[in-house]
Amino acid sequence: MSSGMLADIAQIFIDQVSSEWGLDYSEESLKQVDRLVNLVSEPGHTPDPTLVLSIGAYLGETTVRLLGGEWKLDEEDIADSSVLVNDCEMWPFRRAGQRIYYGTERPLYAWYEMAKSAQTGEIKMLLQAQEQVTMIRPTGQDPLILKVEKTKK
Numbered sequence: 001m002s003s004g005m006l007a008d009i010a011q012i013f014i015d016q017v018s019s020e021w022g023l024d025y026s027e028e029s030l031k032q033v034d035r036l037v038n039l040v041s042e043p044g045h046t047p048d049p050t051l052v053l054s055i056g057a058y059l060g061e062t063t064v065r066l067l068g069g070e071w072k073l074d075e076e077d078i079a080d081s082s083v084l085v086n087d088c089e090m091w092p093f094r095r096a097g098q099r100i101y102y103g104t105e106r107p108l109y110a111w112y113e114m115a116k117s118a119q120t121g122e123i124k125m126l127l128q129a130q131e132q133v134t135m136i137r138p139t140g141q142d143p144l145i146l147k148v149e150k151t152k153k
Contacts, residue, residue: 003071003073005078006057006060006061006073006081007057009053009054009057010025010054010057010058010062012054013054014058017036021033021036023058025061025065027062027066027112029062030059031109033055033058033059033108034099034104034107034109037055037099037100038103038104043101043102043103051096052079052097052100053093053096055096055099055100056079056094056095056097059092059095059108059111060081060082060083060093063083063092063112067085067115067116067119068119069115069119071083072084072089078093080093081093083115085119086119086120086121087118088118090111095108096108
């Protein structure tokens, strides 16, 4: 398995969605994917794994392309693969599942904004006083979506 496979899944998602949605790996296209999710899913229901895989791959690949991140593949479970951006590890498939389950209160674009903060180092500056690895979970029940490694002194 390679990161190219995740890029391929993202491209298949684009190919399956009508061209009127304008999915082109841009920031604006993530807002379009949020709108698309509103049309194809209902909050509170278990997300379809294929939809989570497609949307997560698109979210992750957009982040990799725009922010210079890189995929970190999970060989056992592709949906547990993450994106590394400047010492921050982020899980796009988990976020896609949350977006589908919780609806608009977990927008994909907000996840991308966190990734941009990771790229600029803003997250690390905000969390510099922390003694250990910092983890962000929307609620205690949700899976981890962001991990920031403390810079060694």
